[in-house]
Amino acid sequence: MEILELxxxxxxxxMIGIKTTIMLSLFSLIIGTSLGGLLSLLRLSKFRLLKAxxxxxxxxxxxxxxxxxxxxVYFGSYVLFxxxxxxxxAALIAVSLNSAAYVAEIIRSGIQSVDKGQWEASRSLGLSSSQTMKYIILPQAIKNILPALGNEFVTxxxxxxxxxxxGVLDLMHASKIVQSSSYKAFDPLVIVAAIYFVLTFSLSKLVGVLERRLSYSD
Known part of the structure; x- marks a missing residue:
């Protein structure tokens, strides 16, 4: 009861911590997906420099x-610029850059999961590489990519x-504020752990539903 009262x-x-955590994670995933998509294409490129x-x-x-x-990013922005x-x-930039590296591998794996025969069939139809990627490969790869992006959001x-x-006022920072105000070290952390669990468990279930629906559409 004491924890609930706290x-x-x-x-x-x-509440502010929850909002900040979700916003930071969501915006980072959106930016990271955009950059990660570009990185994955560079990774699959035939040009060695771009791939490197x-x-x-x-x-x-x-x-x-x-x-x-x-x-x-936070301290370097002042020291360098x-x-x-x-x-x-600063956190948004850093987390986005970090997420882009993982999303790049997610997208690359999704693209490579499509049967190579699709490329050959597309070439026989006279489609260019960009047309093949846009109209043939990505629509199929997206079924593997979307659930993985959902898991990246949970992460x-x-x-x-x-x-x-x-100093970002996320859930962990909120718990530190409560700790200093209530003079309780343990209870605020239990509350934060419970909130994180509810958020990640709920999102994981939604990702599972999405994955099953995409598999049914095959």
């Missing part, structure tokens, strides 16, 4: 912690908790 008393902070650039980007961002990336960047914008909901380290 949530009710400080619910305004948790894309591969290097993906390996660097997948091989370093998101917390470090957020700190580099003299820009006192807003913490939410971002959890991983963006590190944005609190630079």
């Amino acid at each position: 949530f009710v008393e400080y619910k305004q902070y948790y 650039i894309s591969t290097a980007y993906i390996e660097v961002f997948r091989g370093t912690p998101m917390m470090v990336q957020i700190a580099l 003299g820009v006192d960047m807003n913490s939410f914008i 971002l909901i959890k991983e963006t908790a590190v944005a609190s380290t630079i």
